[in-house]
Amino acid sequence: MDCAVYLDGVREETDRDPETLDDTLADLTGQDFLWIGVSDPTHEEMERLGGALGLHPLAIEDTLAPHQRPRVDRFSDHLFLSLRIVSYSDDDITTSEVNICLGRHYVLTVRHGGPHLSMARHRAEMVPDRLKQGPIAAVHALVDTIVDRYEDVAAELVTDVEEVESSVFSADRTRDSARIYRLKRETLEFRHAVAPLRDPILRFAQVAEPEDLRPYFRDIGDHLQRALDAIDSIDSLLSNALNAHLAQLSVQQNEDMRKLTAGATLFAIPTAVAGIYGMNFEHMPELTWTYGYPACLAAMGGACLYVYWRFKKSGWL
Amino acid sequence: MDCAVYLDGVREETDRDPETLDDTLADLTGQDFLWIGVSDPTHEEMERLGGALGLHPLAIEDTLAPHQRPRVDRFSDHLFLSLRIVSYSDDDITTSEVNICLGRHYVLTVRHGGPHLSMARHRAEMVPDRLKQGPIAAVHALVDTIVDRYEDVAAELVTDVEEVESSVFSADRTRDSARIYRLKRETLEFRHAVAPLRDPILRFAQVAEPEDLRPYFRDIGDHLQRALDAIDSIDSLLSNALNAHLAQLSVQQNEDMRKLTAGATLFAIPTAVAGIYGMNFEHMPELTWTYGYPACLAAMGGACLYVYWRFKKSGWL
Amino acid sequence: MDCAVYLDGVREETDRDPETLDDTLADLTGQDFLWIGVSDPTHEEMERLGGALGLHPLAIEDTLAPHQRPRVDRFSDHLFLSLRIVSYSDDDITTSEVNICLGRHYVLTVRHGGPHLSMARHRAEMVPDRLKQGPIAAVHALVDTIVDRYEDVAAELVTDVEEVESSVFSADRTRDSARIYRLKRETLEFRHAVAPLRDPILRFAQVAEPEDLRPYFRDIGDHLQRALDAIDSIDSLLSNALNAHLAQLSVQQNEDMRKLTAGATLFAIPTAVAGIYGMNFEHMPELTWTYGYPACLAAMGGACLYVYWRFKKSGWL
Amino acid sequence: MDCAVYLDGVREETDRDPETLDDTLADLTGQDFLWIGVSDPTHEEMERLGGALGLHPLAIEDTLAPHQRPRVDRFSDHLFLSLRIVSYSDDDITTSEVNICLGRHYVLTVRHGGPHLSMARHRAEMVPDRLKQGPIAAVHALVDTIVDRYEDVAAELVTDVEEVESSVFSADRTRDSARIYRLKRETLEFRHAVAPLRDPILRFAQVAEPEDLRPYFRDIGDHLQRALDAIDSIDSLLSNALNAHLAQLSVQQNEDMRKLTAGATLFAIPTAVAGIYGMNFEHMPELTWTYGYPACLAAMGGACLYVYWRFKKSGWL
């Protein structure tokens, strides 16, 4: 548990005992606030914390239960936000969950797995002027840090989509459908982490207090929209790539079939001719000619060359 | 018929005779209420019950007719809710119907097949404080229990989708289209049970009385949305899987065709050569050579080996 | 022309002469009304009827012109409704048109082909209490009868979709695309008959007078929605079935191609071997062996059996 | 330039000199109006006309520039409408443009190519009662005539779609994809001419003055909607037809491949048997039998017949 009070925007260490939290809270005035960070709390820890902060039972339940849908929920005197931290490597989107409770004088972040949020805290502490505006400034720092990551991840996904494109349209026979499927699936996972957040954030940006912070939340809404645009693009590029891959496979099969046809014909000619001169008729004048054999071989070779040239010319070989 | 009065949130047995129901009802005050559970009632039973409770004729008709669309309908002094209980096993979604009538002092549940609702009742009875808030608390308990099940079913479906994925991308030749079709079909059935409920529940959450219960109905709306998100994912994964399956089939066919081509060529070479030395020309000098035969066999074998090596190298075999 | 007055909900025969209609109308008070049913009227008949009832010129035009879009249109003192009666047999949806004009003291139904509407009239006359509420009760009876049929038709369509499914996934080679196409096409026709009606009916349900009838029109709206849900399901099942059919065709082709490959190989072996022993080299020691011939046959047979076993084992045959 | 004044709904010729137009206009009172029809005007002509009528510079620019999006645009004291006249022949939708400016006392139509609008003018002049309502009645006549044509064109398109269907499902091998593509493309062009008009017309129908004309514009909106419904149907039928065509192609290929397999097998049998009896082993007892040759031929023939019968029975031939 990382816990500190921010008096006039400046961090001061405080007693981390949940028992005394309500006393600490009661002492806070103006825009001063407590910032509490918890990671994978037990049920008891959350009950105690929630009791001290006066959280709604549903907010306590939701900070504990994983797989929340990203959203912003308003309880009588506090706000509940659920977000996903997204990371990407080896064609795999991984998400972890951060739930945030924002009250008059406190911010509580509850993390389930995933990377530490200290980066967001440091970023916020570097601009004490903004933290002076109260706990909502801390929420902004957290959400901003998480959403910025979405665009990075989208850019990494785009790189992999481009790899797939190259592979689909490369001259070699490649099996791209499994990777395309995989990337489509991860894009879907990514979308479920990002999409539900946009509208609540934009709605929140219209009512956030103090008013000075509204453009900052609107900016987050805009970045969410950009990430969503990128996700839409990626998804539709992947669908197109799969269709193009099917076309490539058909083209290759057509070519193979033409090669098979050409090859079969090339061998069928000497086989048929040889069969004819292998017949046992008594009266087959060519068989007794001195140059019958070489003439026959030449005719076979000539026919094959002619047919080969015809196939080449018409693009069958 | 399971029938009890809840006085100040605590269950008390009561007379189950529909004849005396209106007397019992007339005695109830404050947030006290009757909770009546009926299963597969006859037309007469429902007429009698509906008369006693003062239900609208359409509400009576709809509690009796199966295949209601999930919805929330408001009659002059009572509310009608229709929900689906969903269960899943062996790639098959099964739904049964529960219709609920909520009046000032009563809750009536009418079940058509499907599992017993006693679980929801027990769950509600364990929190008498909430049942003190009147019959709406009983409705919350029922809807909450039913909707929680949706997410479990979605998770089970996801497991089966993952099985299909493995099968599609496994190295063996698998016929996955029938199962994919089947799962898509059940997903559709699932969606029809879940989707129509979300908006009415969210609308109801905005007007429910007492106000304390609104966040609880909002929470149900959120869980419905999560189930719907999962259903959307499943549906689109299955579509992608079918397309990928088509691509896999094409890839396999291309490979088979190349094998056929390679195999045909390997046999065509000795056949053609043997045909040539089977010709009956009188003057074929090779035929009289002492080592003509072994040389010929060696040439055939060599040609075959060379062609085989070429096919191997270029990935045709 | 079927024409009667309903005084206090009870039918009384009346003079059917359009000339005297306005007199009859002028005599009606309270919720009494004229119910006129016409089928395939000529232009003149409609002009006379419309004049007597005071219909808007556009309403007269629209009752005459077939291919109206289902809708509810409000003119100054009367309402115009256009509906489709839908029937289904032999994979064919057939629709016929009913246009309804509802005034203060009259209901006019104009039918173009299709089944008789007397069923709706009888149904209405059996509940005189409801007909006491005026001509709108007659409209409810008509629309209700027509919309109930939609759900029956949807259920019949579902049966045929299930037949198609069985055929697609049956072991035999079936050509299902024509029937799937046909059913998709009829589903589209069905949707065009049903979909445009839902929103106007739901809007009408909010303003209908007397207020008591509103839940009844809301109920019709709900049944329209159910029919639409079924249509959506059918349409998407058929799309999925066509895709699955394509996959089945690919699987069958792959199997055929493997059979071709296996068969060609089985015959290519003895042909090549026989070719070799048909060569005319002078020095071919095997040819002079006493058991050369049977040994050769045995070798051919053995090779074929071995290859056959290999193909069987790997699933190619 | 076709120019006339309509005094109390009746046409009277007037001076066509744009110089004196403003004088003519200034004299008009009540619902009298000028109706000016221009076709492919030069820039100067439009500048002069626009100046005389007091058109907004953007309205002048838009009447001149082709490729306007169909729409209704409101300037301070006049309305600008842009519509497409649609015609269809030989699988080709052709559109031409009509721009209309509607002022207090004038209607100006500017046509770019396409058929003459005199039909609409004659239709309007035949109902002077309606033209008494002012220039908006002229606009109604124009838009009504143009929109009526949309439904005719849609019906012609449907006929061609039915031709395509027959071709796709005919027993002969037909190449339908080019025509399907072509029709889809023209349907798209058609939609772009029709779709953008519906909402502005329906909005206009709610505010048009005099109020008596509103049902007439609503009727146009309804006909636009019907044309759009038809366009949606056509588009989706064509998509389905293309998919069905792909399935038909696969079915045909499967049949061809089975024929190839059967044919190859039928010839492979005598070839292999003949190869065996063409071997040169010294000890091949069958060769010396008196009836060896006919027995061998009979065996070959019998095997072929048996195989042929097997293929026939199993549907491969």
Added chain:
Amino acid sequence: MDCAVYLDGVREETDRDPETLDDTLADLTGQDFLWIGVSDPTHEEMERLGGALGLHPLAIEDTLAPHQRPRVDRFSDHLFLSLRIVSYSDDDITTSEVNICLGRHYVLTVRHGGPHLSMARHRAEMVPDRLKQGPIAAVHALVDTIVDRYEDVAAELVTDVEEVESSVFSADRTRDSARIYRLKRETLEFRHAVAPLRDPILRFAQVAEPEDLRPYFRDIGDHLQRALDAIDSIDSLLSNALNAHLAQLSVQQNEDMRKLTAGATLFAIPTAVAGIYGMNFEHMPELTWTYGYPACLAAMGGACLYVYWRFKKSGWL
């Protein structure tokens, strides 16, 4: 940096030193304004400029950061617009970014790469009457110039789509999927540059001051809509073209397979017959006939011709 003051719509050069900009600004009255054009500024330059103009920190950040989503953002006393300049060549859409800040007395354009904006400035300076209306007229000139380009680019894309169509439906075997994919991808990029701008521009057109300019911004909105319609068409034509290409590939493969079957059969006949007469039976009467050999050749040739004619007649060759 291109910097000038526009006094009563007429350009006058001014001091370009950012240090004195606030003095210059303080002197401006009425609709006079500063127009500053910057290209690829450094962080410091923007900080200084933004400070002088009183820009919001987020506006400064967004003018610097590339990859803004096209949009219109309102800060307390200035407006921020982000647009994309689009160009197209060799099947490649290239976009560059222009960010615009519009204040009471200034317009600032910040360009990242891409073509110079002087064309828009010259266009604006040619109509001093409009520039008299203040800095918003300069914004109109800029946006109008950029949006006009969108329609040109859409027209160029359409030309390439038509090239692809011809190629798909040409008689030769063409590989069109890569180009179709490429064009779809660029269309997507194009859409992302155009689509997000339409709604904010239409909203801005409703509130822009002075009111005289509103129709001009509405006109830009209309042109954006036209560009979007074209983009939708292109995208759907390309999808259809890819499907048609797949159908063409299937048709070609069917033809190739039939050619293979026909060719194989033509060669199989003489091969089988020759095999039969190559058998070494002692009693084969035909072999001793004087005209056995030519009769056999004639029979082979005749059979081949007959089969060839049959294949031709049935369209297999």
